[in-house]
Every structure is written in structure tokens, then in C-alpha cells.
Amino acid sequence: MTAGRDDDALSWDGDDDPTLVTGVDERDTTATAADAATDEKAAVEASVPVALPQGFDAVGRGSDEVGRLESDGTVTAVSEPKPLGNAALVGIGILSGIYLLWTIGWVVGGLRLQGTAQFLVAPVGYLVSLCLAILAPLIWFVTTLVLTRGSHTWVRVLWLLAGAILLVPWPFLAVGAVGQ
Incomplete structure (x- = not known):
């Protein structure tokens, strides 16, 4: 049933x-x-x-x-990256100021060493290397911003810090603005 x-x-x-x-x-x-x-x-x-x-x-x-x-x-679809936070923007702004100071340091330090360095290096070679040293902070900064566009913020800041350490204008620190 x-x-x-x-x-x-x-x-x-x-x-x-x-x-x-x-x-x-x-x-x-x-x-x-x-x-x-x-x-x-x-x-x-x-x-x-x-x-x-x-x-x-x-x-x-x-x-x-x-x-x-x-x-x-x-x-x-979400295709745009998330905007940077306030702390990241301030940090990147401070690092960009450091890169600008490094560029000025390479100009001043390189020009101070020009007379001494031309005894060791050809004038054309010194001019080319001075121009590359002056442009190096700008190249590093722009390349880091472009290549880390899709990465985490800490990766971008880490690469910018590494560049700030590697691109210190040693001629300016060694000779100074006034020199001897």
C-alpha cells in the first residue's frame, strides 16, 4: 500500500x-x-x-x-588598482624629495670633482658618467613606480628605499659643497 x-x-x-x-x-x-x-x-x-x-x-x-x-x-569587473593610503602617499612623497636631493647632490659633487677627475678619465667619459649619475635617481624612481604598479605598497616602498640607499651622492658627501 x-x-x-x-x-x-x-x-x-x-x-x-x-x-x-x-x-x-x-x-x-x-x-x-x-x-x-x-x-x-x-x-x-x-x-x-x-x-x-x-x-x-x-x-x-x-x-x-x-x-x-x-x-x-x-x-x-574590478580592474582598477586600489588607491594608496595616506601613509603610503606621504612616504612616497618623502622618498621623492630624497631622490630630488640626491640628484642635486650628484650635480654639485660631480661638478666639484670635475677638475680632479679629468686627470684620471677622459673629459667626454667623465661628462657621460656625470650625466648618468645625475639621471640615476630619476630613472630609479620612475622605473620603480612603473614596475611596481600592480604590487603591494610595501614592495614599492622597499624598492624606493633600496634606491635611496644605493644612489647616495658619495662625491658630495666626500668633498662637500665647499670642498678644500
Whole structure:
């Protein structure tokens, strides 16, 4: 005396799910029903884009693939990088000032050593090396900003600090502005 499913006293939403196991022969159908449920879940997850509402930021691996959920329910891709924070902007501004001082230091120190260095190096060679030394802080700063555009802020600051240490104007520090 088994009645049909429509005659049950209690009916639940989703009872007509084709992956639902009815208990007839669970040993044979359990594996196929689980596989079908997994395949259906994977198909649903693949069709729904991953998005976060306004005010939430995705972090970690794959966070650049997470979209933005707008108020009308549409999903937009997030392609613009996050803006720098106030501390990062101030730090990069201070480092840019240091790079400017290094450029001035290379000009002053290099010109102070010009008479002495021309005894050791040809005048053309000294002029070329002086121009490269003067341009080195600018080249390092711009290259670091361009190449670390998509990186974390700490990577950018680390490279700028490394350049500030490597490009110290030693002729200016050794001879000074006045010299002997």
C-alpha cells in the first residue's frame, strides 16, 4: 500500500529534485546521486560570477578576479588598482624629495670633482658618467613606480628605499659643497 509522492502528508520544496535519493536501492544510486549533485553545484558556481557588495574588499590569491555587486544587482569587473593610503602617499612623497636631493647632490659633487677627475678619465667619459649619475635617481624612481604598479605598497616602498640607499651622492658627501 504505497501511495505516490504527491499523496504524502508532508511536501517539501525541492522534493522534485532529480538528484534526490528516494531510498529504493541506496547502495547503487548513492554514488551517482552524489556525483550528479556535485556536477550540478559546480555548474551553478561556474555560471554565477563571484562578486562582493560595496564596502567589502577581496584579499589574497584570486582577489583580482572578484567583481563588484552594484545596487541594481549587476556585477561589474574590478580592474582598477586600489588607491594608496595616506601613509603610503606621504612616504612616497618623502622618498621623492630624497631622490630630488640626491640628484642635486650628484650635480654639485660631480661638478666639484670635475677638475680632479679629468686627470684620471677622459673629459667626454667623465661628462657621460656625470650625466648618468645625475639621471640615476630619476630613472630609479620612475622605473620603480612603473614596475611596481600592480604590487603591494610595501614592495614599492622597499624598492624606493633600496634606491635611496644605493644612489647616495658619495662625491658630495666626500668633498662637500665647499670642498678644500
